Amino acid sequence: MPETPDDLWRVLGRAARIWAQPGELEVGDDWWVAFSGQRCVDYNLACCHSADAEVLTGRCLEPALGLKKPAIIMLAGPGLATAQSLVAQGWVSVGALPLMVVGRPDISGRSTTGAGPLAVDELPAARRVLADTYGIDDASAAVAIPDRAVREGDQSVWGVRADGDLVSCVTTVRQDGLVVIWSMATRSDCQGRGYGRRLLEAVFDHQFEEGATGSLLHSSVAAERL
Numbered sequence: 001m002p003e004t005p006d007d008l009w010r011v012l013g014r015a016a017r018i019w020a021q022p023g024e025l026e027v028g029d030d031w032w033v034a035f036s037g038q039r040c041v042d043y044n045l046a047c048c049h050s051a052d053a054e055v056l057t058g059r060c061l062e063p064a065l066g067l068k069k070p071a072i073i074m075l076a077g078p079g080l081a082t083a084q085s086l087v088a089q090g091w092v093s094v095g096a097l098p099l100m101v102v103g104r105p106d107i108s109g110r111s112t113t114g115a116g117p118l119a120v121d122e123l124p125a126a127r128r129v130l131a132d133t134y135g136i137d138d139a140s141a142a143v144a145i146p147d148r149a150v151r152e153g154d155q156s157v158w159g160v161r162a163d164g165d166l167v168s169c170v171t172t173v174r175q176d177g178l179v180v181i182w183s184m185a186t187r188s189d190c191q192g193r194g195y196g197r198r199l200l201e202a203v204f205d206h207q208f209e210e211g212a213t214g215s216l217l218h219s220s221v222a223a224e225r226l
Contacts, residue, residue: 040140115202
């Protein structure tokens with residue numbers, strides 16, 4: 001398992017290949033960019049974990065501006081020292097996104113009924129769940145949950161069904177021994193019922209049996225409890 005915070009940020013960057021467009025993913029020692037090219041800000045990301053303002057400017061800020069689409073620049077670790085450079089350019093803080101790493105949870109006795117990997121013909125339903133949850137357009141949802149995610153052995157899309165309908169979904173990438181979680185969503189009228197927890201437990205149960213050593217995701221403060 002990657003050991004240092006820099007290692008983990010690089011893993012997250014490399015795992016963005018599930019949704020980054022060809023030629024729009026680049027991972028350096030202390031920075032990375034991953035752009036979908038869509039107008040959805042959540043899928044145009046740059047990350048700087050270097051204290052060098054030139055790294056932030058040349059490797060993250062300039063490519064993000066050149067994209068001419070909404071984007072997020074994440075500052076991590078030593079990269080927080082470069083925040084003033086973004087403030088001077090008129091960028092604003094949208095809050096903290098915890099980077100979380102978990103080992104194999106004990107899910108004995110818990111139900112994962114209705115949860116499992118999705119086939120390619122089920123992806124349109126997953127995209128509708130994602131679009132409903134985050135208010136994104138169809139093109140962005142198709143980028144976030146691409147068909148190739150169920151065709152490549154190190155990627156997958158999982159879902160939970162209730163009364164025959166897909167209510168929660170998530171995409172995963174195996175990267176450097178970790179299961180990286182992307183695009184987790186639960187339909188707005190089904191939130192708070194434990195579907196997200198059931199989904200993650202099913203994913204973890206399978207992925208750890210397949211040899212994963214941990215799981216990595218960035219999330220919102222509100223989702224830390226989950």
